[in-house]
């Protein structure tokens with residue numbers, strides 16, 4: 249077992265000069281969940297791996313997910329057994345390795361008797377789902393076990409979801425998935441785990457060029473975004489796992505492969521309203537062809553999504569326009585009694601680009617793409633990966649490394665992190681304030697020192713949960729800046745950067761200053 253007890257606790261070290269002096273078995277471009285899982289899996293296979301991320305780890309698509317670790321229920325409709333088994337196994341991986349960051353997510357879908365949404369049909373689906381996922385709890389701590397699904401009557405539906413529309417209600421389906429309220433911490437823990445096993449990860453390092461000699465990859469050039477210095481890193485294998493950027497990077501370093509990433513836009517909304525239920529509610533607006541939305545309970549708040557639409561714009565930082573948000577709110581209000589959401593309730597938008605099935609479509613691709621550029625006439629040793637779900641990123645990493653290094657590479661126990669070792673988790677209550685000296689400064693200083701924190705928003709948004717409450721994060725930002733020993737100018741720049749982050753994700757311009 250590759251447990252932590254036997255391994256020296258290592259930090260995520262940000263030293264580009266030192267890292268550029270070494271030769272790597274593999275270099276990974278992009279530090280979203282796919283890059284993080286590639287780094288971990290490579291390190292578990294004994295490969296010397298380096299990950300380079302142009303912004304902060306997990307700041308792009310991976311930050312904006314709906315925080316659900318999916319099992320396979322949704323894939324029953326298409327009878328995609330392979331995807332069901334893969335999702336169940338990967339959900340279990342998250343439960344086994346991050347029991348403190350992943351919890352059972354009870355889900356409820358009210359049933360109105362249309363098509364497959366009849367209790368008789370759904371009962372069969374739930375039975376099948378439980379059978380196909382009968383090993384879902386193996387090796388998972390008992391408190392995190394996922395029970396069997398069940399059909400419940402109207403009274404029970406109303407008890408769980410008091411605002412349910414009862415007209416034509418025929419009961420409800422209850423099943424269980426995984427929730428990771430602090431998915432940003434999961435990603436950082438994966439990177440830390442990889443570093444403990446010998447991996448290296450550097451944020452704010454943008455890969456600008458692929459080095460090629462006689463058709464063979466020899467490494468990459470990358471720019472340190474904090475100093476603008478250019479560095480070279482050597483490896484005969486480079487994986488482009490840059491999410492929404494992967495197609496343009498592939499085109500820059502080889503040629504365009506449209507299959508890698510056809511843009512589609514997806515977003516969730518966090519509302520400044522109490523959650524409607526302890527369960528995640530699957531609600532379908534009553535209009536033909538409507539998509540089902542999930543209304544989550546996220547730290548007590550109502551978190552809804554996912555809205556999908558085509559994306560015909562070169563920007564990699566999408567944000568829905570006001571009309572789209574208005575329409576979404578109208579749909580939610582018309583589907584749930586007395587909801588009365590308005591645009592001023594929008595607290596934060598979580599937007600991202602995902603690979604579509606077809607150009608101009610809002611339908612998400614079904615499977616990952618793992619492309620070997622060398623066998624397609626491009627640079628030998630260059631690979632591109634494009635994935636669809638946070639949940640299955642680890643498996644895609646394993647498949648990619650097997651494709652590159654051959655099936656014989658041994659990934660030493662994909663499970664097995666010793667979670668008993670204490671972690672500086674940095675998860676705080678939503679209304680926590682940094683006033684009494686009760687150890688929080690030491691916790692945050694440790695995180696700053698050990699987890700490659702460059703900017704204030706790295707600390708508040710992606711290493712801790714302090715950024716979940718924007719008003720408090722901004723109110724106490726001076727105090728947090730003091731932990732870095734920054735001067736006045738730097739402190740002011742960092743606070744402006746944090747405000748910019750919040751403003752870029754909001755539709756209504758909330759006054760964040762008080």
Ligand SMILES: Cc1cc2nc3c(=O)[nH]c(=O)nc-3n(C[C@H](O)[C@H](O)[C@H](O)COP(=O)(O)OP(=O)(O)OC[C@H]3O[C@@H](n4cnc5c(N)ncnc54)[C@H](O)[C@@H]3O)c2cc1C
Nearest residue numbers: 278280281282302308309310314316455491600636638639
């Ligand atoms: C709204 C929404 C909801 C979702 N909900 C869920 C969910 O509930 N459950 C689930 O399982 N999945 C969900 N997903 C899907 C999941 O979030 C994505 O599949 C996943 O995050 C993609 O990760 P990635 O690493 O490929 O991309 P990213 O997270 O975008 O990472 C790519 C990284 O590459 C970096 N990069 C780009 N160019 C360079 C360069 N030149 N040099 C260095 N670095 C570079 C970028 O800065 C970026 O950080 C959701 C997605 C969205 C958008």
